[in-house]
Amino acid sequence: MTLYLQADAMPKARRQDTHMRLLPAGAHILEPGKVRFRLWAPNAEKVWVVLPGGEEHALVAEAGASWFSLELAADAGAQYRYRVRNKQGQELLVPDPWSRAQADGVHGSSLVIDPQAYLWRNQDWAGRPWHESIILEVHAGALGGYQGVRAQLPQWAAMGFTAIELMPVASFPGNRNWGYDGVLQFAPQYSYGSPDELKALIDDAHGLGISVYLDVVYNHFGPDGNYLHHYAPQFFCHQHQTPWGDAIDFAQPEVLEFYTENALYWLEEFQFDGLRLDACHAIWDQAFLLDIAARIRQEFDGRRHIHLMAENDHNSVTLLQNGYDAQWNDDSHHVLHVLLTGETGGYYADYAEHTMDKLARCLGEGFVYQGEISAHRHNQPRGEPSSGLTLSSFIIFLQNHDQIGNRAFGERLAALAPEPALKVASALLLLSPHVPLMFMGEEYGATEPFLYFTNHEDPALANAVREGRRAEFATFPQFQDTSLAERIPDPNAEASFEQSIPHDHQTPAQIAWREWISHLLQLRHLHLLPHLEQCRALRYAAFGPAAVYAQWQLGNGAILTLAVNLGAETAGKHLDELVSGPAQVLLNHGNAHAALATGEMPAYSVLACLEPPLALADHA
16 A cells, blocks of 8 residues: 655544553563563463473453463563464464563573663763764674674774664574564564673663664564464454565554554663664554654653654655654665666666756755656656755665665675765765765675575475575566576575675775775764754755765854765866855865866865855855
8 A cells, every 4th residue: 555645634643542551561570579471362262371391370361351461470581481272272382472582582482581680881871863863774693793783882983973773683583684574573682692782782882972773673574483363363454465464453452552562662671762663665554653653752752862763665754744853765875876886777767867966856855756756666656845854854875784685696885886986975975964874884895795684494484585585586687597596695595694794804995995984974073963953955956977066054054065976077067156155175085176166076076165154145
């Protein structure tokens, strides 16, 4: 179901009091030595909690017979599962869907967790304002688990990153997964480390001034390890379908509460600074997205900075006007990818013509597609007007997990684009007023691919995923060559994961690239970060075959001018028409400053200038 929502037609929240339920679900320690077990199982005839050694206790059906609960003698660290006999007479031994930790995987025992056991060291952390975000997206498994990510925090802080975004950590089948097959939404993946090790990672980040955001998947469950259909088929909405099967039925109060509590759980118990909601366009019930944002804003109002990010391929502005700080701007990636690589297949076809004009619009207005016809989307209109939004509403990037991992061979831009052009594009990314995001390894020019990888134990499922991956690319012309198609990496092979681990070998090229990114981040900190609030675009245009400029008025009234030439040809433009007063040159890469006098911008060059507020009248 495709929705193009206008603000005046946005869905209304269904109920404002769902959070008033007195008893939480899952296993909760009531006092030392006593735990309440509680499960929503509307299709269950009987439920038992199973403790180590086979000890079983029948849960008691509450009024309405949808909830089952029992208080037992148990404590933190206790392992348990539920044995559920459904109304069809079938029995299954299942983990707790509200499990806060798993002992050894999504099919095994859940663990009772004491949420108060971890002692926070940076309790006064209140977060950072959204416009200060400079985000590095990271995959915990590829970096050695929670401890491995924690070890890299000082280096990222020293470079100038102010936030990291963890790809999903909700428990998935097996020991390795690229993250979007989670089935136990409250349980941090056990193979990455313990819940307390995840808290220590976040605690250390806060001590270094780094915010930590979490990518959450509320649009589907993974293909293995989800037992809800057995005892709670009401969790799903059969009349609506998604690419992953039956849609989640957020109209059910218990389902809405499940995800609302999940969001609050990560933000409160783990002290995450914000959430990135995956594939919001795939959620048929858009009111859910407004419900959950309203509840989060209500809960944390005045307490600390909490930020919400959306991935929404529809380019809708509704979420950005109703509780969400920003949205991943795929348009920014697609147009720059076309420029850097020359690729125009698939969705890149929408950016193959008037590419520089589209990049200019992206810099000035956010979205490229704001209601225009998208040829790739069956000649349907895509997007809504976005020029009235703040520039920090848009997260821009050259690479991310999707745009690399969805490629057949997972190539990074380092393997696809000329290094001089990529260097210029990185300057454009980090010196524009939008919120920039980089993907782990990009900060030092990693060349390892990032493949789609899984660890399914069921051979039939592993084969289905492998063949499905190959079928996904079968329509691409280059994969008509059978030998090439057969080279597409097997997602379930351990080698696919191993190849996806980025390595900083401290080569001269990697050292130089890290220094370049660090320099750009230093410029952003010194000259942009303090003044990005109330920033607005002034003018923006393409010039030459691969060149563009944009001007913005910063919050303090100063004028930021950024001109880049991403191509190998000189671009003609009299930049002195733009920079009319005394200007501080922040960056003059490739002798771009010469263009102010000659009108010719050299190949692969960047010019960033800052004019003081007094020059504002010249740009009225």
